[in-house]
Amino acid sequence: MLVNCPKCGFSQPQDQYCAKCGVDMQAFKPKPPPMSTRMLASPVIVIGLVFALVFAGSLYIIREQRRQEVTRRMDYLKNGPLYAESLQPASARDSASAEDIPEEVAESTPPPPAMAAQAVTAVAASSTTAPAARQMIGNEADLSSLGGAAPTGDTEAAARARPVDMNVHYALAPRARLLQLVEVSRAESNFVDFGEFQMGTLRGVKNMLGRLDVIENVRKRFDSPNGDQMWFVGARNTDAPLGLTTRLSLRGSDNGLLRGEIEILRSLHESPEFSQGIVQKAFGPAEFAIPPQAGLLIVLNLPRVPQYDETAMTPTQFLRIFRMPDFKQRQSDFVMLVDFESGAESGRPGTPAPPAPPAGR
Missing domain, CATH: 1.20.5 (Single alpha-helices involved in coiled-coils or other helix-helix interfaces)
Structure with missing residues (x-):
C-alpha cells in the first residue's frame, strides 16, 4: 500500500520514514497556518x-x-443672503421666479388643518401650564394676553400688513435668575435645548429687563411679518470679526402665532492665547412660534476667557462682558431677550423705545 509523506508529499510503500526527506511520517505534525x-x-x-x-x-x-x-x-x-442666493443654480432661480405667487393670494391661503390644530394646542397648553412656573418670578410676566380671543380673518390680514419692530437685548443674568427664566420658558411647551444653545418663548420681556444687567440693545424693523434681518455685535477692527452675527427670519403669522427662525454665528477666542486665532461656531437655525405679547429667551454659552488686549483696542459694549467679574467667575450667564411689536403697538403713546444701538452696525 502506498502512502504520501506528510511533509514533502513523496509517494512510497508504507514505512515509518520517508525515503525522500527522511522525516518520521508517523510522528510528524505539520506546522499550523x-x-x-x-x-x-x-x-x-x-x-x-x-x-x-x-x-x-x-x-x-x-x-x-x-x-x-x-x-x-x-x-x-458671514456673507449675507447674497451668498446663499449665489449657491442656487440659475435654473432653480428662474423656476422659482416664474412660480412666484402674488402676495395677496399667498397671504389669503389658510393654513393646513393640522398646522392650525397644532398652533391652537400650543396656545392652550401654554395657557394652562405657564402660570405655575411664572409664580417663581412674581409679577414679572405679563399674563394679560393669555385670555385673548382668537383673531378673525380681517384682523390677521391687517396684522400681516403692519410692520414689526424687533428689540434685541444682550444681557447678563445671575445664575438663580437664569434658572427661573428657563423654567418659565420651558412651561411654554416649545423650549429647545442644544447644549450650548437654548431657546424658548418668554412673556413679558420688558418686565424682565430691570432685573438683568443689560449690556447692549439692537433695534430692527421688518416691513411685514415676512422678512430677514442680519446684524453684528462686537468689533470689526480686528483681523476677523470678533463677536456675534445673528440672522433672524420671520415667516408670517397664523392663528395669532408669529413664526420664524434664528441662527447665530459665534466668532470668539476660546483660548487666552490670542495667537491661536478666532474660532467660529454656528448655532441653529432654530424655529420658533410665539403668541402675542411674547418674545424669545436665548441662552448662549460664551467662552469665559479675555477676548481682546486692553492696550491694543477699545472694547465695544458687547465685548465688555468678558471683563466683568461675575461673568468670569461663572456667577452670571449670557442671555439674549427678543421682543416683537407690531406697527400699531410700537407707535402707541407711552411705549418706551430701547436705546439706539451704537453707530457702525
Missing part, C-alpha cells in the same frame, strides 16, 4: 469586516455632509 490565514479563512470574520467597512463608510459620509452643512451656514452668516 499563520493566524492571518486562519482569520481570512473564517467566513464569520470576513462578514464582520465587510459590515465594519460599510458602517465606517456610512459614518464618514454622514459626518462629511454635516461638516459641509455647517460650513455653508457659517458662510451664509
Whole structure:
C-alpha cells in the first residue's frame, strides 16, 4: 500500500520514514497556518469586516455632509443672503421666479388643518401650564394676553400688513435668575435645548429687563411679518470679526402665532492665547412660534476667557462682558431677550423705545 509523506508529499510503500526527506511520517505534525490565514479563512470574520467597512463608510459620509452643512451656514452668516442666493443654480432661480405667487393670494391661503390644530394646542397648553412656573418670578410676566380671543380673518390680514419692530437685548443674568427664566420658558411647551444653545418663548420681556444687567440693545424693523434681518455685535477692527452675527427670519403669522427662525454665528477666542486665532461656531437655525405679547429667551454659552488686549483696542459694549467679574467667575450667564411689536403697538403713546444701538452696525 502506498502512502504520501506528510511533509514533502513523496509517494512510497508504507514505512515509518520517508525515503525522500527522511522525516518520521508517523510522528510528524505539520506546522499550523499563520493566524492571518486562519482569520481570512473564517467566513464569520470576513462578514464582520465587510459590515465594519460599510458602517465606517456610512459614518464618514454622514459626518462629511454635516461638516459641509455647517460650513455653508457659517458662510451664509458671514456673507449675507447674497451668498446663499449665489449657491442656487440659475435654473432653480428662474423656476422659482416664474412660480412666484402674488402676495395677496399667498397671504389669503389658510393654513393646513393640522398646522392650525397644532398652533391652537400650543396656545392652550401654554395657557394652562405657564402660570405655575411664572409664580417663581412674581409679577414679572405679563399674563394679560393669555385670555385673548382668537383673531378673525380681517384682523390677521391687517396684522400681516403692519410692520414689526424687533428689540434685541444682550444681557447678563445671575445664575438663580437664569434658572427661573428657563423654567418659565420651558412651561411654554416649545423650549429647545442644544447644549450650548437654548431657546424658548418668554412673556413679558420688558418686565424682565430691570432685573438683568443689560449690556447692549439692537433695534430692527421688518416691513411685514415676512422678512430677514442680519446684524453684528462686537468689533470689526480686528483681523476677523470678533463677536456675534445673528440672522433672524420671520415667516408670517397664523392663528395669532408669529413664526420664524434664528441662527447665530459665534466668532470668539476660546483660548487666552490670542495667537491661536478666532474660532467660529454656528448655532441653529432654530424655529420658533410665539403668541402675542411674547418674545424669545436665548441662552448662549460664551467662552469665559479675555477676548481682546486692553492696550491694543477699545472694547465695544458687547465685548465688555468678558471683563466683568461675575461673568468670569461663572456667577452670571449670557442671555439674549427678543421682543416683537407690531406697527400699531410700537407707535402707541407711552411705549418706551430701547436705546439706539451704537453707530457702525
